[in-house]
Amino acid sequence: MPEHTTVAIIGGGPAGLLLARLLHRAGIDCVVLESRDRAYVEHRQRAGILEQSTVDVLRASGAGERLDREGLPHDGVELRWAGRGHRIDFPALTGGRRVWVYAQTEIVKDLIALQLAEGPPLLFEAQATAIKSLDTDRPTVHYVHHNTEKTLTCDYVIGCDGFHGVTRQTVPDAAITTFERSYPFSWLGILADVPPPSDELIYGHSPRGFALASMRSRTTSRLYLQVPNGTDPDAWPDERIWEELDARLELDNGRKLERGRITQKSVLPMRSFVTEPMRYGRIFLAGDAAHIVPPTGAKGLNTAVADVVVLARAFDRLRRTGSTEQLDAYSTTCLRRVWRAEHFSSFMTSTLHTDPEQSPFATRLQIAQLERIATSAHAAAELAENYAGPPIA
Numbered sequence: 001m002p003e004h005t006t007v008a009i010i011g012g013g014p015a016g017l018l019l020a021r022l023l024h025r026a027g028i029d030c031v032v033l034e035s036r037d038r039a040y041v042e043h044r045q046r047a048g049i050l051e052q053s054t055v056d057v058l059r060a061s062g063a064g065e066r067l068d069r070e071g072l073p074h075d076g077v078e079l080r081w082a083g084r085g086h087r088i089d090f091p092a093l094t095g096g097r098r099v100w101v102y103a104q105t106e107i108v109k110d111l112i113a114l115q116l117a118e119g120p121p122l123l124f125e126a127q128a129t130a131i132k133s134l135d136t137d138r139p140t141v142h143y144v145h146h147n148t149e150k151t152l153t154c155d156y157v158i159g160c161d162g163f164h165g166v167t168r169q170t171v172p173d174a175a176i177t178t179f180e181r182s183y184p185f186s187w188l189g190i191l192a193d194v195p196p197p198s199d200e201l202i203y204g205h206s207p208r209g210f211a212l213a214s215m216r217s218r219t220t221s222r223l224y225l226q227v228p229n230g231t232d233p234d235a236w237p238d239e240r241i242w243e244e245l246d247a248r249l250e251l252d253n254g255r256k257l258e259r260g261r262i263t264q265k266s267v268l269p270m271r272s273f274v275t276e277p278m279r280y281g282r283i284f285l286a287g288d289a290a291h292i293v294p295p296t297g298a299k300g301l302n303t304a305v306a307d308v309v310v311l312a313r314a315f316d317r318l319r320r321t322g323s324t325e326q327l328d329a330y331s332t333t334c335l336r337r338v339w340r341a342e343h344f345s346s347f348m349t350s351t352l353h354t355d356p357e358q359s360p361f362a363t364r365l366q367i368a369q370l371e372r373i374a375t376s377a378h379a380a381a382e383l384a385e386n387y388a389g390p391p392i393a
Contacts, residue, residue, distance in 0.1 A: 001121055004153045005031045007315065008141045010128045010167050011160035012041055014104055015287035015304040017111035017122075019158060021061045022312035024119045028319055031152060032115070033126040033143050035161070041124070042112065046104035048216060049074075049201075049298035051389030052097045054305045063110045071102035072215065074200050077387065079370060081205040083252040086374040093377075093384035103216055104301055131157055131170045131283065139282050156282045158311065159289040160304075163273065168289045171280040183270035183294060183349065184356055185209070188227045188236055194260025196221045197249075203296075203352055204249045205370060207363070210296075210353040211248035213257070221260070226353055233265035241265075270294040270349065272342055277331035284311060284330060291338045296352060297345035298387065306392045307334050333393055344386040 007023055009016045012034025023030045034041060050058075050071070058064045075098050078085045090098050115122045126145040133140045133153075141152045159167025196215035204211040209226035216222050225244055227236075246256050273292040278285045287304030310333050314326035326333075351369050355362070373379045 001123070001150075002029075002031065003151070004138075005029050005120075006155045007031075007158060008033070008139075008152055008154035008156070009158045009160055010141065011162065011165060011287075011289070012036075012112075012122060012124070013044070013160060013162075013287070014046075014107050014111065014301060015308050016158070016160035017108060017115060018057070018061065018063075018305060019160065019286070019308035019312060020115060020119055020122070021063065021111060022308065023315060025061065026312060026316040026319065028315050030120050031154075032120070032122045033128050033141065033145075033152075034122065034124050035127040036124065038112065038124045042109050043105060044108070046301065048101050048103040048214070048222065049302075050100040050102055051298075051302040052099065053389055053392045054302050055100050057305055057309055057392070058107065058110075063107070063114055066106065066110055067100065067102050070106070070217075071100045072199075072218070074099050074101060076384075077201045077203060078198065079203050079205070079373065080249055080251070081367065081370050083250060085202070085251060086370075087200075088373070088380055088384050088387070090384045090388050093381040094388050097385075097388040099298070099388055101215055107301075128161070128166045131166065134170070134281055134283065137282070156284065156315075158308075159283060159285045160287050160308070162288040163292060165289055167283060168275065168285060171283060171285070175280050177276045178273070179276070180273040181271065181346075183272075183353075184229060185226050185353060186229050186231060186270055187212075187268040187295065188225045188231060188233060188241070189264075189266050189268055190223050190241060190262050191216065191264040192221045192223060192260045192262045193219070194221050194258050195219055197257050202249060203348075205352045205354075205366060206248040207354065208244070208248050211245055213245070213249060227267065228356070229269065231267050233267055236265065238262045268295065270296075272346065274335075274338060274342060276335060278307070278334055279331045286311060290334075291342070293341055293345040294349045295345075296348040297341065299341035299345050299389075302389055303338055303341045306337050309392045310334055337390070337393065340386070340390075 007030035009032045076089045128143045130142040202213040212224040214222040275290045278290045286307040293299045317326045
C-alpha cells in the first residue's frame, strides 16, 4: 500500500470505483478507501436506470460486457392515470437515445472485479477519519484499516462517500452553500419474485398516491408505493401491498398485477440536496456527497457518473498539459447538469405524487400536465430528453 498517491478517493461505491477505473486507464495513480466490507458494498440496493451516457462510459471503461449481456434496454416509459396509460417513446423523441435497467449492485460488482484484477489499490474496511493539511499541496487522509491507524498523503482528495461522509464534513460550513428540500412522503419499495408487469417502467398517478412498477430482471419486479414519512415497512403486509398497487395502477380493463413472493421491503425518504461549490481547495465532492435527488427522475446514479467523468477528463488534462483549467471549472461544469437533474426530478415528483395537504385544484393541475404530455409532442419530447439524459459535457 503506497504512502502517497496522486488522487485519494474516499468511497467505493459506483462513483468512486468508476473514477478509479477512468484514472487508471489514463495513467493516473489513485487509491480507493471504502469503509464497508466487500460483501456489503456488492449488495447495497440502489438505482437501476442507466442513461445512454452512463452506458457509453461503462462500455468505454471496459465495464460493459455483462451490462450488454444482462442489461435490459428500454425505449420508453408508460405514464398511467385515470384508468389509462400513455407511452413515451424515447428513441422517436430524442434521436435514438434510450435507457437501460441494470442494477447498481451489478455495476459495483463489475467495477470491483476490474479494480482488483488490474486497477490501483482498493481497500475495504478502511474507514477515513479525517482529512488534514488542507491548506497545503499535500493533503493527508487519516484512516483506520484492520484496526491500525494509517495515513495517506495525496495531491487531491475526491469525496465519493455520500452525504454523511468525512469528506463533506471536512469542508468548512462557511465555504459552501447548501440548498435542500424534504418531501412530505416516502417510497415503500419491494422486491418480488415475479416477472415485471411490463417490459418498460410504469409511473402511476392516483388519488391514492404514486406507484411505480419497475424491475431488476426479467423474473424479478421492483415496485414502489408512496407512503407517509416514518412508515414502518412491517405495517404493510404483502396482501395490502399488492392490493394497493392494483388500485393505483389500475386500467379501465381491470387488469391486475401478477403476484409473487415479496423478498424485501424498505422505506426510502424523498429529498433534494445540492452543495455549492463542489470543491474546496484540493477537495472535490462527487455524487451523493455533493447532491441528492428524489428517485422519481432516475437521475442520482447518472449524475454521479457525470461528475466523475468530468473529473477524470480534468485530471487527464492536468497530466498531459499541466493545466488546471478543467479542474478549476469542475464545480461550474457539473452544477449545470446537477440543477437540470434536480429540476426534472422535482417536476416528476410533483406531477406524479399526491401531497398530503393537496387541494382538488392542485390535483386537477397535475392531470392537466399529464394530459399535455400525452397530447403535445413538445411536452413529450422534453420529458423524454430529460429522462434519457444529455451527453456528458
